[in-house]
Structure formats: C-alpha cells, structure tokens
Amino acid sequence: MNPIWTLLPPLLVIPFIIGFGERFRNLREASIIIAGIWLLYLNNQLYNQFVAGNAITSGELPLLAHFSLKLSVEPMGLVFGLLASFLWVVTTVYSIGYMRGHDEKNQTRFYVCFSLAIAGVMGAAYADNLLTLFVAYEAITIATFPLVTHAGTQKAQNAGRLYLGLLMSGSIALLLPAMIWVATAAHTLDFVPGGVLSDVGLSQSATAVLLALFVFGTGKAAIMPMHRWLPAAMVAPTPVSALLHAVAVVKTGVFVLLKVVTYTFGIDMLSTTAAAQYLLPVAAFTVVASSIVAFTKDNLKARLAYSTISQLSYIIMAALLATTMSVTGGVFHIVTHAFGKITLFFCAGAIMVASHKTEISQMKGLGKTMPITMGAFLIGALSIIGLPPAAGMWSKLFIAGGSLEANNLIWIAVLMLSTVLNIAYLMPIAINAFFEPNKPSDQSGAPLANEWQEAPFASLWAIVVTSSVCILLFLFPQPLMSLIGSIQWR
Amino acid sequence: MIATQLPALQIIIPLFAAPLIVLARRSELAWIIALVANFLCVLVAWDLFQLVNEQGIIRYSLGGWAAPTGIEYFVDTVNAPLLLLVSSISAIVVAYAYHSVKKSIDSTKHYLFYAAWMLCLSGLLGMLITGDAFNVFVFLEISSLSTYMLIAFGNDRRALTASFRYLVLGSIGASFILIGIGFLYAATGSLNMLDLAQRIPNASSERAILVAFSFISIGLMIKSAIFPLHAWLANAYHFAPISVTAFLAGTATKVSLYVLLRFLFSVFGTQYNFEYLLLNVILLPAAVFGFLIMSVVAIFQTDLRRMLAYSSVAQIGYIVAGISLATQAGITAGYAHIINHALIKTALFMSVGCIIYRLGHAHRPSLDNLIQTMPLTCVAFIVSGLGLIGVPFTGGFISKFTLISASMEKGWWVMGGLVLVSSVLAIIYIGRVVDVMLFRKQRLPNPMPQGRNEAPLSMLVPMYVLIGLSLYLGVYGSETLTVSGEAAKQLLGGFR
Amino acid sequence: MSWLIPPLLFFYGAFLCLVVGRKQRTFITLLIPVVALFSLLMLPMGNMAQVQFLGFELIFVRLDKLAFVFSLIFIIAAFLASIYAWHVNDKVQQVSTLLYAGAALGGVLAGDLITLFLYWEITAVASVFLIWARRTPAAYATGMRYLLIQVGSGVLLLAGLLVHYNDTGSILFEHMGLVSTGTLLIFLAFGIKCAFPLMHNWLQDSYPAATVTGTVVLSSFTTKMAVYALARGYAGEEILIYIGAIMTLFPIFFAEIENDLRKVLAYSLNNQLGFMVVGVGIGTELALNGTAAHAFCHILYKSLLFMSVGAVLYRTGTSKASELGGLYKTMPVTMVCCLIGAASISAFPLFSGFISKSLILDASAKNGYYLVWFALVVASAGVLSHSGIKIPYFTFFAHDSGKRPMEAPVHMRIAMIITAALCVIIGVFPSLLYQLLPYEVDYKPYTTSHVLAQMQLLCFALLAFVFLMRKGIHPPEVRGINLDSDWAYRKGLPSILAMSAAGATQIATKAREGLQAQASDWVFTIRRLSAPGGLLAKGWGVNSMVFVVTLLLLLVLFLNLK
C-alpha cells in the first residue's frame, strides 16, 4: 500500500460535501464519516504493514531539482496519522451535534476546509523529507485559515489576520531558511535515522542558530513569542478549536520539531553539543508563563488555549532534550495531550451549546445539569495535569525521565511546577461545576434547571469516547509505546 | 524549409501582422489578427525551444549574409525559453485584452493599439533572438517606441506624462546602449556578439571597453527598472491600459534583464564583470536595497497597480541578486525567477484588470468584501499573491528557495536573510489587499450592483490559464530549474 | 488472583458505586473492606502481581509483615469509617472513600517506586473530594490548596524516583537511606505527606474543612501511608529522630489554643506522627515495631476522636470549643467513646496508646537519645492537655452551652463503640497486636515501674490542669484562628504575587508605551517616505530621474576607470 492513498479520503469527500451541500446535510455528514472511517482503515492498513516489517513509500514528485515530495511510513508519523484520522471521525460526529445545535452558518465551507486540513495533516504525518513536511505545513495553514475566520465577525477577522500573518511570516522567514540551510549544508532534506547534520561540520553556534530557526519558525508549535495566534484562533467554532488547535495544527508544529530533532539533527548530535541549551529555557519559560496566563483567563476556551501553549512546550522541551526517552515521551505526549485537550474542548463546546456559557465563572454548579460533560472534563483535566487515572501521567513521566537522561534536573522542576499550576487552573472548573452549591448563576438571576440539560447526543457520544480513551491509554499504554519504541534513533 | 527559417519567422510574423492590422482597421478583426499572429509566434517559439533542446545552438544568418558582417540570429538555451515565455504571455494577454480594451479605449483606435502591440512584441522577441549588438539597439527602439504609444493609450490624462517620462528615460537608456555599442565597435571592430566575446579580451583599448561596459550596463539597468533607476516604471504601469501593464510587467523588463545577462556574461565574460569591473559593487546593493525599499513602498500604496509596480521593482531585485551572485546556482535562481515572476506578475495584473473592468479603478479601500461580488477574480489574485510571497506549489517558492540556497552556498548569509525579510514584507502588502477583499465591511459606496458581478469569461479564462501555468511550474519546479540551470551553464561558459 | 488483590477490590467497589443506587452503595462500602480483608489474609508473603510496563517491572503487591500490619489497619479503618458513614447519601464521598482507601492500601503494598507514585497520586486526587464534598466555597478553596500540596508531594516523588532510577537503575521500593539527590527528593515527598514541620500545615488546614465523615477517613490513610513509606525507605535515618521530636512538640502549643476541635485533633495527629517518625528514625527492631504498633493504635483512637467530634458537629452544627459544653447530658455514649479515645491517645494504662507509645519511648531511651526521649515524655504530657482533656472537657463538660443535641445516630454509635472496644482490647491484650508486628516482640508493657511512671506523669499533669483551671490561668476557649505556616501561602505569597504582578504590569506597560511611541515614530517616517506622494513613491520628475542616472553612470565609470 502507498501512503499517498491517505490523502484520498479527505480530498475525495470534498466534491460530495459540496454536492450535497446544505440541502442534504445528513448525506453530507454521512459522507464525511464514511471518508473518516475509510481513512482510519487506510491508516490501520499502514500500521499493519509497518508492523509486518514492510518498507512503505510513495513515488516522488520532484518539486525542486534535487528535492522531491515523497511520502513514507515511520513510527512517529504513524502515531500522528492514526491519531488524526481517529479523531477526525470523532470530531465529525461531534460537530454534527455542535454545528446544528449552534446553528452555524456556512457549514459546507466549514467541512470542506476541514477535510483539506486533514489531507494536509496526512501529508505531514507521512512526509518522507523536510520539504514535504514544509509543504504540508503550509497547506495546513492555508486550509485552516477560513476556519478561523468562520464566524465572520470583526474579532474573527482580526484573529484570522494574526493567524495567517504569524504562521506565514514565521514559516517563510525562519522555517524556510532553516530548511534551505539544511539543504545547502547536507545536500539532502531526507529524514534519516541518526540525522544528516552530524558530519557536515556545523559549529556549535551554527547548530544553535539553525535549531532556533526551526523552533521559532514552526509557529504552530506556539513557543513564546510565536504563540499569539493560538488564543486568537479560539474564535473559531469549537470543533475547529478541538481538532485543529488541540490536535492537527498545533501537533503538526511539534511534530515537525520532533521529526527534525530525530531525523535531521539526530539526537546524538544534539545531545553532544550544547545547542539546545539556549532554547530549553525559552520552552521552559513558555511552559510556566502560559500556565500562569491561563490562570488569569475567565473565558474557558482562552484558558484552554493557553494551556495548550504550555503543553506544546512540554513537547518542545522533550524534543530539545534530545534523548531517546524524552523524544519517546514527546511523541507519547502528542497522543495523550491530544485526547485530553480535545475532550476539554468538546466539553467547552457542549457547555456552549447546551447552556450558552463561555465564562468559567458562570459554570459553577453546572455539574448538576451536565454531569456527563463535566465528568469527562474532569478526566480530561486529570490527563492534562498528569494525574492518574489518565494517560497524561505516562508521557509526563517519560519527558521528565528524558530530562534526567540529559542530566538536567532543572527541567524536571519546570514540569513539576507546571503540574501544580495545571491543577490550579484546570481543576477549579470541574470542581466548581460539581461542588459549588447550585445557586443562580445566570445574569437574569434565574436558577439553573435541575434536570439534565446535556449537549446533543452526537456531541455527548464524542465526549465519552475521547475521555474514555484518556483512561484506556492510562491502563494500556503498551501497544502505543511499542510502536513509538520502534523509532530508529541512529 | 520552414524549420530552417524559424528564427526569422519569430520576428517576421508579428512584424508583418502590424501593417495587416492597420489595413484591417475593424477592431474585432484587428484583435483576431493579433491573436492569430501571436499564437503562431508561440508555435514558432515552441519549435525553437524543442530544436535547441535537441540540437543545441541554432545560428541563423539573416538574408544569407555570413556572421561577422551580416546580422546573425542566435538561439540557445538562454533565450529559447524566454522566447517561449514572452510570446506565450503576450498571446494570453492579447486574448484577455479584448473586453478590457473595448471598454477603455475608443473603438476607432483599436487597430492602432493592436498594431503597436505587435510591433512591441516583435521588438521584444528581436532583442531576445538577435546575436548582433547593434541589432539589439534597433529592436530595443522598436519595442520602446511602441511601448510609449501603448502606455499613452491609457484613458487617464496622466498616462501621457507617464509615457513622456518613460520616453525621456528610455531614450537616455537606449542612447547609453548605443554609445556603449559604439565604443565596443571602436575598440574591437565588430558588432556580432560572438565575435565581440572573442575580441574583447585582447582589445586594443581597455579603457574603451570599460566605458562601453559602463554605458551598456547603466542603459540596460534603466530599461530593466533596476533600483534606483526604476522611477519611470510606477507611473507607466499605473496609468497604462491594464492589459498593457500586464503585458509589459511580464515581458519588457524581463527581456531587458536577458540582454543584461547576455552582455554581462556572454559578451564581457564573468571574469571581467565581477572581479575586474566591480559590477557587484553596483548590482548587489541595487538588488538588496531594491527589494527591501520597494517592498516597503509597496506596502503603503493604495492603488493596486502602483503597489504591484513597486512589487515588480522589488522582485527584479531578487533576479538581480541572483545575477550578482555570479555562480551557477545564483544565475539559475535569477533566471528561474525571471520565468516565475513573469507569470505571476502578469496574472496579478490581469486580476487587477478584471477589477478595473468592473469598478473602473483599483483603489484598495474600495475593494471591501470584494470576494462576495467577484469571487473568481479574488481567488486569482490571492493564489497569484501567494506565488509572490513564495508559498510552496507556486513558482515563487521554487525560485526563492533556489536563490536563498545559492546565497547561502556562497556564504552571503545576510543577503539570504534579507530576501526573507522582503518576503515577509510581501506577505504584508499582499495580505493588506487580501484582508480588504475578504474581511472588510463595505466602507465606500460601491457602484456595482449587489450579488455576483464577475468579469467576462474572456478575461477570466486567459487569466486562469496563466495561473494554471504558473502553478504547473510551481509543482513541477524541477523543470524550470533544469531549464534555468542549462541557461546558467550556457551563460557562465561564455559563447562556445 | 492478581485481579483480586485488595487495592483493586476497592477500585471495583468504587466503580460499582458509580453506577448503582443509594442502598447498594452503602452496602458496597461495607462489603468491600470485608472482602478485601479476606483477600489480604489469603495473600502469600512475597511479591505478586508483577507486570512488565513501559519497560519497567512493576510489583503491585509486595507483602511482608510490615506491609501486612499497615494493610490490615487500613482495611479495618475503611470498614469502621463506612459504618460511621452509613447515613451518607453522597456518591462522591462514597466513591472517593473507596478509591482513597484502596489507593492507600495499594501504596502500602507497592513493591516499586512507580507503583508507589501511582497510588501516591491517586490518594491525593481521591481524598480531595472528601473535602470538596462539603460543597462550600471555603471547602473548595481549602481543597484546592490541599490538592496542590498533595500533588506537589507526588511530583517530588516522581522527580526523586526518576533521579534515583537514573543513579541506580532500580525502581525497587526498598531501604534507600538519604544518600543522593534522588533519595532526598523522595524523602521530601514522603515528608510532605507525613506533615514534617513547616510542611505540616496542609493537615490542619484541610481536615477541619472536610465533611463530618470525610475527616474520619482522611485521618486514617495519607499520613500513615507516608509513615509506612518512611519506615520502608528511610528506617534508621538519624535526622528523622530530630524531625520527629520537633513534630511531637510544636503542635502541642497550637493545639492548646485552637478553638476548632477538629483542628485540635489535626494538630494532635501531627504530634502523634512525631512519635512514629522518631521510631522510624531510630530504626531498631523495637522502634519499628513501635512505629507500626503506634500507627495501628493511632488510626483507631484518632478515628474514634474524629468520630465523636464529628458526631457532635453532626448534631450541633459546630465543632468549636467556645460554642460547646455540657453535651454529656444528651450525648452520653458519644462522650464515653470520646473519653476512651482520649484515654487511649493519652496512653493511660489499659488503653491502646499505652502499649504502643512505650515501645518507641523505650527504643529511644535504649539507644541513648535521652534528649529526644525527654521530649517525647514532655509531649506525652502535652497530648494529655489537648487531646486527653481539652477535647472531652470542653465538649461535654465545662460550662453548659445550653445545647441539648440528640445522641449520635445509631450507626455512628456502633462505629464508635466498636472502635472504642478495639482500643480497649488492644490496651488490655497487647499481645494481640504485638504478634502482628514486623519483628519478634519481646516486650512487656505492663511492668509495675512502667505503669507507675506513666500514671505519675498523667496524674500530675491532670493535677496541673486542675490547678491552672482553678487559678484561672488556663486559657479560655475563644473564637478566632491562629496563624500557622499556612499564612505563607494564604496571605504572604498572594500579596507578594499581587505586588510583583502589579510591578511587572507597570513596567511592561511603560516599556510597551515607550516601544509603541518609538515604533510609531518609525512607522510614521517610513510611511511619510513611502506613501503615495512620498519621496520614494512619487513619480519622479524627469530632472531627478536623469540626475540619478547620471550619478550612477559617473559612479560606475569612476569605479571602472580609477
């Protein structure tokens, strides 16, 4: 099988989406779900073949003279591909409930852009070289832009401006030269186990600069000060925030960094030079600072956005630590954070649909009317914090372990501090929902209804699935770990 | 028979089409003749392109007079692709021009307009194909004079002053070139380029060669609108009929750049230019300041044509930067950008033309929410704009990648960085337009009726053909790069 | 079989409670400890339930005598607490009680540090709900503080175990000693949960905030799990002796002047932990036996005391000494149970405290820690003052508050009576407990001299109390709170943060304004030059164009001809 097929379902479904349009919206959404399941099946096929030990590559498209577009399958990408395709199905189911419940406009355009973005993610996941990854990265930026501005309000437009401006300038001004630098120095952009830069004679400072170009240029990874787009992009409909700004888009960012660290620099090279030492403090600062900012936000999605920034920098730290354990933890964290954060976003959307609340201070006592949603929120929050019984704990353990492998305790301290901060800003939401006495919290002063008032069934179903996965991954991380464990380090 | 006469046909077809158009007089007929002639040109250029690829250099002695004495046409891997490019762009723009011209120019003058166009085209193609230094000047004058006329067709009164200023500057440039050629002839006794290339290293008067070099390069810099000699361009592009602007943006400056390349590398030789004549002391700063300052200027323009004009100067800066690297990779990048920028910028001007067709002007603040009324035009503008920024799958990405890579290879890190800075500036100036098109609520009263109000299909189709072409070259970028690489090899190797 | 190990049984129970109705829930909370007790008794000694996990070998059950005695008392405590909480119809409390007890049990049985960490965190998360279940804003805030500190302990443990693993390549949970950064971090993690001095205040902060029944549960597990962990990992670490000695002493003063009786008990809990920590620090067989025995007895009598105060709170709505008094009239059974608990904690002969505390005191004396021994003796007198006298006296006697509450509900009385009975039985038949202890016990608590000494100490202390009361020197119970180290993070830190945030905002605003002014200057200049009509963007006149051309030509000529 050829990884290029994974681009097909999300692209092929687009004519169907447009064709069915608003008039046959059941058919439209059904076609997306079918495409999603097909995509998941294809990814699973890739997984099976990979496990069977087959090398899986696509043909080449020579974009530049010596550098072509090419796809191939390796463990990191497989993890990302499986994750994104699984969550695409779930998110589609969720958005059916959300978009209808919320009466969103232009749903057809929404679904088209969504599918395009997923195609981009597949391209990124299975990119065989840096050029392909870069191209997919840019494609995702452009495909998701209309989603950010979906609401069409002034605020959405400002956000879209910032989104496109920051991501595009970052990738053109920093990521592109980094890639060209690699091409010039190593004469190849391929991802090779052990990296391609180890014997091209880059000095330590040059390595540091190159690494910095990658880290800051990958604006989607949202390291400070490249993070501003992410909170702004929260004006998008919640399913977008959920899949794109908790999974697809931001994870593409950190995925780029993990790939580059593993297959372009090579962890041996990075860990023997001090190049990453200059950047680790920035990532650590991002972890802590954005947690603190999150703490001050009363808007739920804004708080989740800053939480995402903080969590992404965990993975950036993992990449920069450049040990087998930390990178393993980083890839693992992509998955655990994805499930945790998407649950939280789903819940935020469900709350918005069912009770029209966006501010955390209005959500007190909500556990009475939306017990399933808020219960799932608690699980998601535990996963993000890294507490049992949720999967976030394992990835955090590995990243911390990686910090030790790199003989640096201070980064553990950062993770620990962030854990405590995470509790401070996530737990109150769930807890206040359940334990705040049920007092009138509406502006009008009307008491909350005492019977269940949950989100539409489709959305609820998605929430239950993702939160269950948080727990399942805590109990059974082994299959995922063995897949990540098959990364070739050198 | 025809095959051997192809180089001559390349010039003769448009040249003879001009009087034919004048005779035809009726505007539709004039347009059809121009279109047909132009497409024949494309065919000829295509054949030449194939031939060069198969057989290598084609030398054609005009009228049967042998080389050093007679005028020689000379097709190699450097100019063959450009012949194809210029004739194709011209053909597409002519096809596009029909409605635009009909609306903006008095119908009694249409035949003159198309005749001038054909003359201009034959001048440009002549500059490309000729192997004779003096002949270059002749064709330059043909194209220039017809260009002044074309610009003057603009229905803004300022078009006349713009045309006049261009005329003064263009004439200065042309006369500089003439002076330079004169000096060359005095020093070497030859006008044939191949001949010159061999004679220059052992010429009698070195000073005469140096003076010739200075005059020729300054003259060509004026014609190519290299910063800071670009000042004629903004007004000319702004006030000319939009189809003329589109045509010129894709062809005129590019052809002049080709001539510059020819003289610098083929005639004078690399060694001479860059180590002896310190050309990079002039060209490199001109390039770098050009793409930086002009990009900034473009940001603040409110008229789309003017913005794109300054953007053109900036993009020419990239090309010159590639040339001033004087390496295989650098010239490859510069050459590739000639091709890519020609396609992209023409497409951009065409989309602006569509806007003007409906709105009567292209003032940015009145484009609010244009996506609602002219979606296809806006999409065309955005896609081409992405090419200007250098997003993957567009030609801009290919040439910019190669350019930065080339400057890094040579160790000119700073220049590579500045190219990127200017790319970010491009994001800003394109972004400002896109922003207005997509997001702004209507601020100025819009003369157009509500609902869809696209430009006619005859404008949209050619525009999208061109965009398709540029996207094709963005996806199959290695084809551009192969062609450019061959050209660069040819240029650096000198005449052989 | 490994699916039926005691901690998992509790988790199954918790899960069941999530889905079943109220009656079944109450039944399950009672049934699970019983089943778990059987499961524990069936377990063979040694390692069990070993799992390869993420490249580590996890040992979920490591049963030896030390682990056994702690497991046993945890199960008993869970059972008693469940009886006491029979009336509770709150899914949250019931589920979290089971989870919490199961996790504490799991922590005790854990054979490796990762498993320990896992349970360590689950206890934190599960137990906090017992505080939140009070469902008041204050309980919420307190719970957040509690959770932060508990998880803080967890992350220290995580860091420590990683460092330790990195150093030694082993994650086995066995004797470590304070030998490296890793073990120090683990030590601190244990220390937080064990409420070492200055890390203690979470205990007094949170326990009074929990629900009536929640406090009973809370008092049993977290700290004793920490004591167990210390005994396992740091037995014989001398610094623990001094830490423990300080722990026995300083809470006495706070307990003496505290008004909230549940907070008094929390201070007293801290003081009792001190005894256990001293025992761990001495680390001899006798001392460790003492620690285990004391933990066993302590869980019982401290539960009993919390139960009785809880019953009072349940019936009167307050647990503040200043509001209570004279309750013996209507709550006699509670009063008697409270007195038994008080006697036990004060270590009167024939009560359980006596037979366990003596082990530790003797161990310290035998090993020559005379000063520490003396501190413990003084502390024993102190225990009498707040737990032995103050709690029962001010609640049930003293001046009549006029409150005439109903006697505690039947199930509470049953729970208290069983617990009180256990205290007495252990006090009378110490060998019952001694045979459970980790090491062979060759110790007789009831020697004449021993009983005499203890009676002298207690009676004279009692006499001093009477004397001080009569003279009016004894401080009266007044409403109010006493500052403690929690001031640092409840008042100090927030105000420092607020101040620095204000400062930072001010600086940032200034800097931003300055930069913006500068930037807008630049933008203005650039715009002036570049906007249509500006120098760079206007259509240059022919003159100026020609001028530039000439200039450039001259430059090129000059460069070439120089």
Added chain:
Amino acid sequence: MMNGKKIAAAFAWVESPSAVNTAIKVLAALCGLLFLLDFVIHRHTYVPGEGMWGFYAFTGFIAFTLIVLGAKTLRTLILRDENYYGEQSVDSEEYPASQLAIESDQEDAK
C-alpha cells in the same frame, strides 16, 4: 442499645461544685499516693535521672504548666479574627446545615 440516660446520670456529679471539689481532692490524694510509691517501688530506668524520685511527677506537672503558659503566650502573638482569611475560609463559615441532622433532644431541652 445502651441506655444513654443512665450514663449521663452517672456523670451528673460534675454539675455540683462540691462533688467536683471532692473529685479534685481524690485526684490530689491519688497523686500523693503515686508520688509516695516512688519511694517504695523501684522503677527500671534507662535514662540518667529518670530514676530520681518524683521525676515523672514533676515532669508531668511542670511540663503541662509550661505548655499551657507557652501556648497562652503564643496565642497573644498569633490569634486573629475568624475571618482573617476572608470569605474563603472554613473558620468563617458555617457547616452547611443541609448535610447535618441538627436535632435537639426535646425531652432534655425542657
């Protein structure tokens, strides 16, 4: 169940000052007895000084007194109002009555 009334009655003497005085006298007598026993019974000792007569008696009395006095001094330093920590403090709020069963014993209340 146990008869609570009887137990309560058994403790009723605490209401009478004379009974309390008697009790205190009994306690004092007990103390005297214990103190004297020191001279009769030899205590096993491990710690130097422990064997001194009256050691535990003095320690008990003095330690208790000092603790009370120390605590009293401490209180002057650290006692604060109940709502020192503001609204979000357990000390300044009532236990939610809905979770309790506050009932008065009607018979006795009379």
